[in-house]
Amino acid sequence: MNESPSESTSDDTQATTKAGLSRRVVVQGAAWSIPVIAAAVATPLAAASGDGALSFTLPAYAGTACTEITNVQATLTNSSGAPDAGKPVTVTLSDGYTFADGSTTYTGTTDASGKVTLPAVRVPATGGAASFVAAAGAVNASAPVSAPKVTVAFRRQLSNGALLSFAAVPPGSTAIGDSAFLAPNGDLFFGNTVVATGVSAAGAPVRFASNTAVMPFISSTGVASRWVQSTQQIQTFPNVPLGSTPLGDSSFRAPNGDLYFGNTLIATETLSAGVPVRRSDDVSYTSFISSTGVASRYRSSDGQIESFTSVPADSVAIGDATFRAPNGDLWFGNTLVAAGTISAGVPIRFDSNVSASSFISSAGVASRWNSQTGQTQTFPNVPADAVAIGDAAFLTPDGDYWMGNTRVAVNVSSLGIPSRTAGDDAFTPYVVAPTCTW
Template identity: 35%
Template sequence: MLHRRTAESRQAPETIESARPATSAGPISRRTIVRGVAWSVPVTAATAATPLAAASVGSPTLRFVNGPYSVGGCGDLNDVTLAATTNGTSPAANTTVSVVLPSGLAWKDGFTGPRSFTTDPNGKVVLPAITASPNTTSAVSMGASMTGANANAPVTVTAQVGAKIYDVVSTGNPPATGIPLGSVAVGHGTFLNPDGSLVYFNTVAGQAIPLATNVTSGTTVLIGGTQSYSTYVSGGVARVQDVATGVTITAAGVPNGSTAVGHATFLAANGDLYYFNSATNSSVLVASGVSSAKVSLFNGTQPVLTFVAGGVARAYNATTGSYVTATGVPAGTTAVGHSTFLAPDGLLYYYRAATGTAIVVSSGVSSATTALYGGTDPYVTYVTTGIPAVYSVTNGTYQTATGVPADSVVVGHATYLAPDGRLVYYNAGANAPIVLDTGVTSAVVHLYGGTDPIATYTHRLVC
């Protein structure tokens, strides 16, 4: 830090008298007079500069007295105060001050344009509440002006959390703190951020846990119904990770640039489908020419791959190593869930491996998936001719999802994303919908413990 030299700190001018022992009084020597004149010159110069300093003091000033400022999305910035003077010291009373808000801020009534205010007798203006946009994190500048002066103040706007977790059974709905807006829900408690980082949100600890960076695809499932296990591709390399322990294993044998399509399962660019067995640290080439694939966990632990290879619908049990061909399912379908296929003509098929037969669940289907409720009971969630519905394969019973908006999209077990952004869970037991949230942009659903639907989702906030 720089310090001004005070008068006391200045060294006294050296004269002949100060440099020699004192003597009796006598005539002042010529040398003494010369040294004294030399010291007096700076004093005269400083005096001459005084009128210039006085001129600068006379200019009007305007400043934000309590900045810089910060505000959270949807929050109000209150008591922003400006002070105006006529000359740097005297208050500029009854003076008009114009204030301009940057992008991301608005006046409380929603107006975003400039507004003018009049200073009080003390030359001050206290602005009314200013509201921040909910969905933008930014560092901006708020400006103000009056005749002869301008002022600016930095404002940091922090976006609201754009991700949440919803436990349908407990109705717990914690925000996933640390997940930025623009992220996408890709698995249980897991989000792929815009910068390519894959993050898991631990609801117990209330914090986000980074899993990997430079991720192109990924997901997280619940092994045994409770253990979070992530599968992803980072920097082109296929990996699996036990979220609880942090142990990460490179999926040996899986080609670089593959896509994660389910638990420990990857689809290579050439259409080869691989399952990685972490116990043996080896990969199994399940099939070639694969166009779509889904993975479910039978009994919570046995990976079952449902896929279409060369146009043929098939399934593979990774635990037993056994294959089945889904007889009766037409060629060219798309795997959409456990043993479930959607044909191009809108027919939805479920293949019963026990009987070796396929059943048509519905027609006119636009989206669908199948989860294993309780680990073994296939439960189909679908939309047919715009109408949301559910089907229990075990019981053979159908139900229209009453109250769920038409033309919604299936995002998971008994869960739909409506065209207006509402995320809706259908409670079949009560024959009633449950709106989980609004403004939702992405969502996935997993069954914790096999029966408790947990929705992981992102949304845009509305103040």
């Protein structure tokens, strides 16, 4: 994957790069985006007449992720335009660019020619644009630096392993579900499109039978909202209290435990609530533990609530009709699926209305249970310390993402909840955190 950059040995106005790409930055099957670098010009500035001038020796600098930019120089002249030797010049880096010792500030003394040569500048693993900023007394200068941005957001298709990359999603984002990501600044993405800004929280998207996705979120003003892919419109639910948590589909849970489906209060003071699923007939199910400790499931088509009295009262709702007891026992309705599980992921519903629940068994084996057959499929390649996320998706503590027995990616910082699509397929989003070996 690495390309050996060219190194110049001619004069002191040439900047060179040195490769240092980590093995762990590679995501299997990923398509890395390499955008065109925009032209930029360095800016020498003087505070006032007679202060002299400070400038970088090149108008702009460029590198690639996990490489070093070397021989960066700044030149200081006095008020007469002659080299100003023996003066301190401080250069500051930003946006992930650092010096070799990890610092972002360096102070050097100008030589006889008025120049200061910086230590090697390390380009961050995610690339991106920034500026070198230099200061010497009352004068300062800046020069742009850029590196092709490394794509960090992806979506994998269960049926064929097809991978989509989303170059617009910034590093540090959180994978929500389907093709949804929440950026650190509150921008909510669906693929490469920002669908809402200033979002404080987002729930797992679901897909209708038409393959249209809907996604709940809390807006910047605290209003419960839902984005609809087919219309690109945002629907609000003013009855939902401020501070509620978006679960998925159109479901929200208020701070006092009240559970809403859209503007409709469906249960009061619930003890927990799961991520909703949507059937192929566009009926949504939301599971919860009622205020009296009864495992329950709400059906959107007629507003009916089904109870599962076999489930222990202190269990936690996961999704669909799935609940996990304190001792790890995993239930689907009144059926005990597995005893003593270590973790359980959000269930998924396929077109045939079959539910699939993924979990790590008491023996540390990654598994998936099928509601139609009652059979459990195992994935022995998955490490025992992995956590079940949903529908054959597992994430290890060191960031390995497994889909069944296949390791899909490494250095994964966030793995979203898989969503069902028409045709019994599933989409799983994830975000990687590239690293460099220095």
